[in-house]
Amino acid sequence: MSFVHLHLHTEYSLLDGAIRLSELPKRLKELGMTACACTDHGAMYGVIDFYRAMKKEGLKPIIGCEVYVAPRSYTDKEGYKDRDPWHLILLAENMNGYRNLMWLVSESYVNGFYYRPRVDHELLRSHSEGLIALSACLAGEIPQLILQGQREDAIKAALCYEEIFGQGNFFLEMQENKIPDQEIVNKALVEISEKTKIPLTATNDCHYMYQDDAFSHEVLLCIQTGKTMSDPDRMRMHSDSFYVKSQEEMAGAFIDYPEAIANTVKIADRCNVELDFDHLSLPHFETPNGDSAADYLRELCSEGLKERLMSKAKDISEEQYRERLEVELGVIIEMGFADYYLIVWDFIRYAREKGIMVGPGRGSGAASLAAYALRITNIDPLKYGLLFERFLNIERVSMPDFDIDFCYE
Incomplete structure (x- = not known):
């Protein structure tokens, strides 16, 4: 090969480029x-x-x-x-x-x-x-x-x-x-x-x-x-x-x-750029104290659960809540989603601080006690018998998906 085109406009140079990528x-x-x-x-x-x-x-x-x-x-x-x-x-x-x-x-x-x-x-x-x-x-x-x-x-x-x-x-x-x-x-x-x-x-x-x-x-x-x-x-x-x-x-x-x-x-x-479409590349959450995302998530969940336990279901013990949280955190951290939880927690926290209305959380994400402790959701999964495994589990490697409603006005 003796020449390479280094300046070319496709159809994505809107109303200017006329070269179709398919051709x-x-x-x-x-x-x-x-x-x-x-x-x-x-x-x-x-x-x-x-x-x-x-x-x-x-x-x-x-x-x-x-x-x-x-x-x-x-x-x-x-x-x-x-x-x-x-x-x-x-x-x-x-x-x-x-x-x-x-x-x-x-x-x-x-x-x-x-x-x-x-x-x-x-x-x-x-x-x-x-x-x-x-x-x-x-x-x-x-x-x-x-x-x-x-x-x-x-x-x-x-x-x-x-x-x-x-x-x-x-x-x-x-x-x-x-x-x-x-x-x-x-x-x-x-x-x-x-x-x-x-x-x-x-x-x-x-x-x-x-x-x-x-x-x-x-x-x-x-x-x-x-x-x-x-x-x-x-x-x-x-x-x-x-x-x-x-x-x-x-x-x-x-x-x-x-x-x-x-x-x-x-x-x-x-010029050698190789893009990887086979692996997820999630953003990293910068913790305020320099701890790892996993440690910071544990800290926030522990503090949040203490507050949530003040209004827990009467027929469920505090130990059951703590055991469930530990199981969830183990799965979340092992699957590499600690940063994801923290990012979702952060923008919901910001919205509430700014007076932006936020919904209680919908879909399978409501089954996560960690999300409940972080106030990502406002539904107690133990009280309603919701299974965390429907949201996230080791056997089904897929992205977690919190359905959160924000007021757009």
Whole structure:
């Protein structure tokens, strides 16, 4: 294999990407390719479908995202100053990079959203480990500075990104798409690469599968922007070149820069993220005193049971309650669900402290005395003869499921 697509938008780049994940692996195989990246705009919600589709066909999935970088701080949201973020391609080299990429994308939506989900240089710097970055399309920071005639600032920006991601982890991205501005940018990128020693790579910013799909893609952009095809000012790509090109087409387009083509394969070889769908990966609960989740759960249940025993069923002894709790805790801890119990306890505690109405608990979770002691539920399982084994038992390995109602107002 002589070339790998590292910049590609699927149908999950909503109303922009037109490459169906169900069809992508087949097309890649037809082109003799064994790997490909998914870099949807500002989002990763297509990553799992992409990963599964590629793996099913024996192809290597490279997980990435085309993030939006705020010119100032990602929390600045002032009029036109902050409306046009730059583009940047991020690729996960390993699991640490995958985690950092997920964090960055999540943070961009939660705290950085202003027309687009945005990050900034400082966020990238603090979560750059395990990531490989490309300078992106004409909307990238470096291409924009080049087109504005700010060549020295473009060099500074390139060096800044290299400093953020580390030497060998940032690449200047060339494209060949028949757009005059791209030719200007490509020439400048080569000069910047020669001056800074930052390596070049080649992409095609794929938005649709075949060249004949260009017209349909323009219709899609009209739907996104609320324009008609007859509008001369409508958003458009200004080229029919943004399709999944063959290795031969890409090599021919960059015949003078073979290192840019070769670097796509080198980058692909470095990116190795393996997702495990066969094992549960539950979040960890940070205990306030540094104890293990199991010890903290025992402590809370013991204290909670003392309070609950003040209104226990009269025909059931305190010893029966304690024995039942010990049995339950043994099962909960052995099956690795101590953190889960603590997390559910924590958000119910928080809701009650904030005056948010919480239901008494429904379903088989009401059979857990530990949940009753933690006030996750308000139903005494011993009083009503409820079996804990219906909720959780060693013989049936499945996720526990508390049905809790919260007032949404």
